[in-house]
Amino acid sequence: MTVPLPQYLLLGAILFTIGAVGFIARRNAIVIFMCVELMLNAVNLSFIAVSRSLGEPAGQVFVFLVMTVAAAEAAVGLAIILQVYRLRGTINADEIKLMKW
Amino acid sequence: MAESVIFYLFGGVAVIAALFMVTRHNPVSCAMSLVVVMFCLAVLFLGLHAPFVAMMQVIVYAGAVMVLFLYVIMLLNLSDEELGRTIVTPLKLFGGLVGCLFLVALVVLVQGDYGEGGAVNPSFGGVAQIGKELFSSYMLPFEIASVLLLAAIVGAVVIAQREQK
Numbered sequence: 001m002t003v004p005l006p007q008y009l010l011l012g013a014i015l016f017t018i019g020a021v022g023f024i025a026r027r028n029a030i031v032i033f034m035c036v037e038l039m040l041n042a043v044n045l046s047f048i049a050v051s052r053s054l055g056e057p058a059g060q061v062f063v064f065l066v067m068t069v070a071a072a073e074a075a076v077g078l079a080i081i082l083q084v085y086r087l088r089g090t091i092n093a094d095e096i097k098l099m100k101w
Numbered sequence: 102m103a104e105s106v107i108f109y110l111f112g113g114v115a116v117i118a119a120l121f122m123v124t125r126h127n128p129v130s131c132a133m134s135l136v137v138v139m140f141c142l143a144v145l146f147l148g149l150h151a152p153f154v155a156m157m158q159v160i161v162y163a164g165a166v167m168v169l170f171l172y173v174i175m176l177l178n179l180s181d182e183e184l185g186r187t188i189v190t191p192l193k194l195f196g197g198l199v200g201c202l203f204l205v206a207l208v209v210l211v212q213g214d215y216g217e218g219g220a221v222n223p224s225f226g227g228v229a230q231i232g233k234e235l236f237s238s239y240m241l242p243f244e245i246a247s248v249l250l251l252a253a254i255v256g257a258v259v260i261a262q263r264e265q266k
Contacts, residue, residue, distance in 0.1 A: 003105050010208060014119075018120060034122065058234070058239075060240075073253075075253045079260040
């Protein structure tokens with residue numbers, strides 16, 4: 001490993017933070033979903049880097065499972081967004097506030 | 102040497118594309134930027150002896166998931182008014198500030214001596230090794246993942262269908 005592990009973790013942290021800020025700041029429900037995917041990807045990078053550093057394949061198996069969950073989440077979430085758009089005519093997260101305080 | 106060049110090149114592109122994704126107004130531009138991030142991460146995975154995961158990244162994320170996103174964006178056919186300008190409110194500025202603090206905390210947390218990651222077996226992370234792990238030590242999670250996917254397929258179809266009149 002010519003690039004030390006902390007640098008990979010740092011890259012993962014930067015991508016995760018960008019995703020988290022986007023999740024807070026963006027109001028389009030689809031883009032909010034994409035930010036979640038970005039955060040999952042950042043965590044996957046950390047998993048792979050640590051797995052490589054320890055020489056342990058378990059991290060790669062975890063990434064496989066994270067991808068499965070992300071795909072399931074995207075399918076169900078986008079179906080919900082589609083149905084919300086049909087019912088309310090908007091996917092702006094500020095206007096979908098039935099379940100907020 | 103080659104590994105660090107690849108790391109800084111593709112890591113930098115990934116961060117720029119991620120920033121692009123968060124700041125673009127048009128959801129299609131956001132989706133395309135996210136595809137760039139995923140391809141860059143796939144390259145980094147290859148450099149980290151994870152060819153199987155790199156392939157999965159391209160096929161599942163950049164392929165299937167992003168096509169699903171683009172499909173929904175096209176299906177909704179949002180008007181420009183609906184897309185809206187991103188208005189900077191005090192709350193969002195506060196969110197950005199909290200994000201920066203969060204980044205600082207993460208940076209402090211990941212510093213430390215992890216030791217040198219020594220050389221690994223050339224077959225490390227290959228399809229054969231991950232396949233063996235999945236079907237031996239991680240058999241139960243693997244099967245549960247298949248049930249989860251089935252539930253997601255059925256759930257997505259049921260949620261997205263129009264109500265019968």
